[in-house]
Amino acid sequence: xxxxxxxxxxxxxxEFPDERVxxxxxxxxxxxxxNDNRGRVLQYMGKALQENRDKRLIxxxxxxxxxxxxxxxxxxxxxx
Numbered sequence: 272x273x274x275x276x277x278x279x280x281x282x283x284x285x286e287f288p289d290e291r292v293x294x295x296x297x298x299x300x301x302x303x304x305x306n307d308n309r310g311r312v313l314q315y316m317g318k319a320l321q322e323n324r325d326k327r328l329i330x331x332x333x334x335x336x337x338x339x340x341x342x343x344x345x346x347x348x349x350x351x
Contacts, residue, residue, distance in 0.1 A: 276332045283328075293323030297332040 280294050298304075299315045316331075323329050331338040 276330045291326040293326035293329040295319045295331045300333055
């Protein structure tokens with residue numbers, strides 16, 4: 272999932288250079304991290320959203336899903 276998201280992010284930046292795109296680190300938002308230290312994960316996600324507030328699209332990979340944050344809306348794409 273992480274490699275796919277990184278490739279997709281690279282593709283979007285190359286093909287649509289004017290598009291503002293952000294990316295959350297999946298190693299900091301995975302299920303193990305959430306179970307071990309939910310507060311740290313929420314703190315990271317809040318900080319990442321704040322730092323990417325000027326982005327129109329933010330990739331948030333999680334397990335077998337890709338959560339897209341688009342214009343203040345969340346879209347969840349599940350990969351099986």
